[in-house]
Amino acid sequence: MKNQSIHITAAGGSVRPGNFTTKALALVLDELRHREVAVDVIDLAKLDLPLPGKGESQDTNKAQEMVSRATGVILATPEYHGSYSSVIKLLIDNLGFPSVLSGKPVALLGVAAGQIGAIKALEHLRSVCSHVGAIVLPAPVSVAGVQKLFDEQGRCLDEGIEKRIRSVATNLIDYIRTNICPGRNRATWRNRVDAVCFLSPPEINAVMTTKLPKLELKEL
Ligand SMILES: Cc1cc2nc3c(=O)[nH]c(=O)nc-3n(C[C@H](O)[C@H](O)[C@H](O)COP(=O)(O)O)c2cc1C
Numbered sequence: 001m002k003n004q005s006i007h008i009t010a011a012g013g014s015v016r017p018g019n020f021t022t023k024a025l026a027l028v029l030d031e032l033r034h035r036e037v038a039v040d041v042i043d044l045a046k047l048d049l050p051l052p053g054k055g056e057s058q059d060t061n062k063a064q065e066m067v068s069r070a071t072g073v074i075l076a077t078p079e080y081h082g083s084y085s086s087v088i089k090l091l092i093d094n095l096g097f098p099s100v101l102s103g104k105p106v107a108l109l110g111v112a113a114g115q116i117g118a119i120k121a122l123e124h125l126r127s128v129c130s131h132v133g134a135i136v137l138p139a140p141v142s143v144a145g146v147q148k149l150f151d152e153q154g155r156c157l158d159e160g161i162e163k164r165i166r167s168v169a170t171n172l173i174d175y176i177r178t179n180i181c182p183g184r185n186r187a188t189w190r191n192r193v194d195a196v197c198f199l200s201p202p203e204i205n206a207v208m209t210t211k212l213p214k215l216e217l218k219e220l
Contacts, residue, residue, distance in 0.1 A: 009073050021076050073101065073134070084124050084125040105172060137175055
């Protein structure tokens with residue numbers, strides 16, 4: 001059964017037929033499937049998103065709803081001309097002002113044909129996502145030479161790189177479970193501590209300056 005308390009919305013920023021961004025994102029989505037979370041995919045090839053300043057379409061609302069209900073967001077972009085794709089920018093520009101991305105943890109994946117990977121795309125995308133108030137997670141994944149990485153069936157030919165791509169999903173879920181839905185970790189906490197008590201600063205001081213043989217204070 002899916003854990004409906006965690007909801008991930010993902011978008012891929014290439015609409016090129018047979019593009020590699022979608023192939024890389026498919027690995028992330030597969031990893032999410034194993035994590036038992038609810039997933040929405042914004043298919044930018046199928047949405048009719050207006051250019052900035054041209055009003056809002058039904059698909060603008062659809063994209064905003066999908067991001068609004070997300071606990072976390074994944075943005076995958078190709079490196080195009082030393083930046084992220086205009087398709088991803090169009091999505092961000094359609095997410096409102098103020099943006100529904102604000103306050104959302106966002107994990108980034110970038111793919112490029114070139115050997116330096118999608119570093120510039122990811123840095124630019126990080127900057128814009130932070131600007132609109134998203135919490136951009138560290139460790140974005142950049143994939144270089146992506147056109148040599150997949151076979152005809154979309155299978156990844158490099159185990160190590162596949163693991164890194166899948167880490168986009170695991171990092172985001174770990175962040176959410178630790179910081180947003182910690183209830184999922186309660187069993188683990190119960191195994192680690194016998195008791196939790198909340199003390200005011202003077203009480204902490206009193207405890208710290210008193211010799212209590214059976215009380216061991218540890219920083220949690
Ligand atoms: C408009 C355009 C610009 C591109 N610019 C770059 C670039 O600056 N650096 C690079 O490594 N690859 C560049 N590429 C190649 C893409 O990184 C390559 O197509 C890769 O497969 C990711 O894009 P895709 O998801 O559309 O397949 C460019 C491709 C296009 C279509």
